Amino acid sequence: MKYINEMKIDDSLILEINELYGINLSYEECGYNTIGHTIICAQEKKELLELDADPLYGEILIDGLLTLGSEKCLNLSNAKVLYDLGMGCGKLLLFIFNLFTNITRLEGFEISKSRYLVAVNAFKKYYKLQLIKEEENIAEFETFNGGSIKLWCKSFTDLTREQVIDVDRLFVNVHFKNPLIMKPLFDNVNDGCKIMSYMNFAKYFSCMEKINFDKLIKTSWTAKRVGHKFYYFNNKNTRL
Numbered sequence: 001m002k003y004i005n006e007m008k009i010d011d012s013l014i015l016e017i018n019e020l021y022g023i024n025l026s027y028e029e030c031g032y033n034t035i036g037h038t039i040i041c042a043q044e045k046k047e048l049l050e051l052d053a054d055p056l057y058g059e060i061l062i063d064g065l066l067t068l069g070s071e072k073c074l075n076l077s078n079a080k081v082l083y084d085l086g087m088g089c090g091k092l093l094l095f096i097f098n099l100f101t102n103i104t105r106l107e108g109f110e111i112s113k114s115r116y117l118v119a120v121n122a123f124k125k126y127y128k129l130q131l132i133k134e135e136e137n138i139a140e141f142e143t144f145n146g147g148s149i150k151l152w153c154k155s156f157t158d159l160t161r162e163q164v165i166d167v168d169r170l171f172v173n174v175h176f177k178n179p180l181i182m183k184p185l186f187d188n189v190n191d192g193c194k195i196m197s198y199m200n201f202a203k204y205f206s207c208m209e210k211i212n213f214d215k216l217i218k219t220s221w222t223a224k225r226v227g228h229k230f231y232y233f234n235n236k237n238t239r240l
């Protein structure tokens with residue numbers, strides 16, 4: 001059993017989500033041999049690199065989510081619209097959906113078709129979600145609290161201002177060879193949107209206000225050690 005502020009998390013949730021992915025583990029997948037790693041072939045990796053997208057994989061673990069969702073960080077209990085840029089196999093979104101029912105719109109973007117399909121298949125099996133639309137590059141689900149979840153197979157660098165205007169939380173757990181490709185997106189995200197990333201975007205973008213955050217986040221690749229350093233930003237783009 002784990003706690004976030006007053007929130008209680010049963011180990012059964014971890015088991016339940018693992019089952020959706022066909023993982024036979026009483027805890028989370030760790031290391032460098034997760035489904036997200038094994039599902040993608042060398043040819044797909046090559047194609048992603050040609051598109052300037054980094055196929056590097058790793059997941060935020062529930063302990064990490066508890067830290068970054070807490071009041072002193074992203075304060076997810078107070079969020080409405082969250083985007084996971086580079087959602088991988090979508091596990092983080094499933095946990096967030098279960099833990100923070102105040103969030104009415106969750107969207108995940110994944111450029112790798114094979115990881116995207118793993119996510120869609122897991123969500124389709126979940127009894128708390130109703131599939132309402134499935135096309136080649138998008139699957140949309142209705143949630144029991146009247147909200148929606150959209151999974152996209154596309155690059156998040158293509159998001160328009162209209163698509164990000166009401167986003168109040170952004171996860172960017174992606175590695176960039178060239179972080180400057182994120183400029184249009186960050187320019188478009190509204191003032192006050194809270195952003196978490198393991199890239200220090202404040203070095204590149206003046207609209208990013210870096211907020212002191214000194215806790216390490218547990219991830220699948222650092223679970224056996226202490227965790228990974230992440231940065232926390234407030235978007236302070238004052239453009240109207």
Ligand SMILES: C[S@@+](CC[C@H](N)C(=O)[O-])C[C@H]1O[C@@H](n2cnc3c(N)ncnc32)[C@H](O)[C@@H]1O
Nearest residue numbers: 053054058059060086087088110111155156173
């Ligand atoms: C480190 S994994 C993060 C998984 C998940 N967000 C989490 O934190 O548990 C990063 C994912 O971003 C994807 N990715 C990289 N560049 C992308 C882009 N431009 N658009 C969409 N997805 C991208 C990769 O294919 C990879 O699956």
